[in-house]
Amino acid sequence: MSTPWIDRYAQRTKRMTSSTIRELLKLTAQPDIISFAGGLPAPELFPIDEIKEAAETLLEQHGQQALQYSTTEGYPPLRDMIVRHMARYGIVVTIDDVLITSGSQQALDLIGKLLINPGDRVLTENPTYLGALQAFTMYGAEYVTVPNDDEGVMVGKLDEALRAGPKFMYLLPNFQNPSGVTISADRRNEIVKLSDHYGIPIIEDDPYGQLRYEGTHIKPLVVLDAECLECQHNGKYSGNVIYLSTFSKTLAPGLRLGWVVAPKEVIQRMVQAKQGTDLNSSTFDQMLAYEVGRGGFIDRHVQHIREVYGRRRNVMLEALEQAFPDPSLGVRWTRPQGGLFLWVMLPEWMDAAELFVEAVKEKVAFVPGVSFHPGGGGHNTMRLNFSYESDEGIKEGIARLGRVVTRQIDVRRKTA
Ligand SMILES: Cc1ncc(COP(=O)(O)O)c(C=O)c1O
DSSP: OOOTTGGGOOGGGGGOOOOHHHHHHHHTTSTTOEEOOSOOOOGGGSOHHHHHHHHHHHHHHHHHHHTSOOOTTOOHHHHHHHHHHHHTTTOOOOGGGEEEESHHHHHHHHHHHHHOOTTOEEEEEESOOHHHHHHHHHTTOEEEEEEEETTEEOGGGHHHHHHTOOSEEEEOOSSOTTTOOOOOHHHHHHHHHHHHHHTOOEEEEOSSTTOBOSSOOOOOHHHHHHHOTTTTOTTSOOSSEEEEEESTTTTOGGGOOEEEEOOHHHHHHHHHHHHHHHSSSOHHHHHHHHHHHTTSHHHHHHHHHHHHHHHHHHHHHHHHHHHSOOGGGTOEEOOOSBSSEEEEEOOTTOOHHHHHHHHHHTTEEOEEGGGGOTTSOOTTEEEEEOSSSOHHHHHHHHHHHHHHHHHHHHHHHHHO
16 A cells, blocks of 8 residues: 655665664564574573662652753763763763663764764775664765674774764674674774874774673773873874663663763753654663663673573583584584674585575574675575574584584585
């Protein structure tokens, strides 16, 4: 049935595609499927009792305020709590530099709204986070990309990409979505210096920084930028890096709470942009997150999350060793030190989208890597999430996936 709307969509919708991940998730919603496809935290770890108790306290003590509109910048005690939390990681800012957003996904959209004119270039890693591409592409972004290896973005290739004049770099230094790789300390220092040299600022997206299961914490770009001697920022937040994080992976994604750190002037502009979007992020959820977190609960909870996800990562790595074809057959995977994902690279001739169809028949799902690649390529890659399924589910799912991959390789060998 035709509607009067079809030929009235704005120009910018022409490049709009629905998220492959969400489309695939629909396919994988059958109850008996083992899904490594989503980026979902483990629901059994959601602190339901603590949230229930906090909600009761909140409604009893501040019910009217919690159910009212509030300032666009966000609930000041929550912003203050975030400022204190970040200071422990060396990010020293004031609450005027912090804006609460409806998930960090909204921060990405606001960044697009504020900074991107149609045709502007954005520098990203290849692969990169699909949700950022969706947000930026809507505003007409074009991409300049730099490939990743096991130490994150290949800085040797950054120089040339920066000379293409991108408006900003969008980088995910910790346990990247989708590849799971972490940018090494040396490379981070190099990135900060190049950013200063070319005068091209950075968006640092860090939803997973707290979810480290091995190795030591590496300073975020926003801190290295402040400390950069060559850049002469005197140890202070220079505003050159806009930093994003979220409560989605440390508390619950359903609360839709994230935050942006940016210079005060940029925050003010973002506030104007956000007013047109949703006036304010849920007052209730913000006050609830503060109530849950103010006694230090989130830190203790994160400790528990780390134990569970760290174990699940190990289970997946062991299962891959056992069930997947030998690396000599061209199958490799990353060994993430944290986060939610690992990344499998299949032989060049293999198409992960075709493999996906076979995998779903075996009741196991993943995300084919191609859509994470704004610079092209990646048809033979796949993203596996290890936070959502149980240990048993991971073992069984990887065994099934291993059979599908092995079968394809065997068929190819026989026909070669
Ligand atoms: C890299 C990255 N950025 C941003 C987001 C959005 O997170 P949220 O909007 O839930 O804070 C995600 C979600 O998975 C992500 O992986």
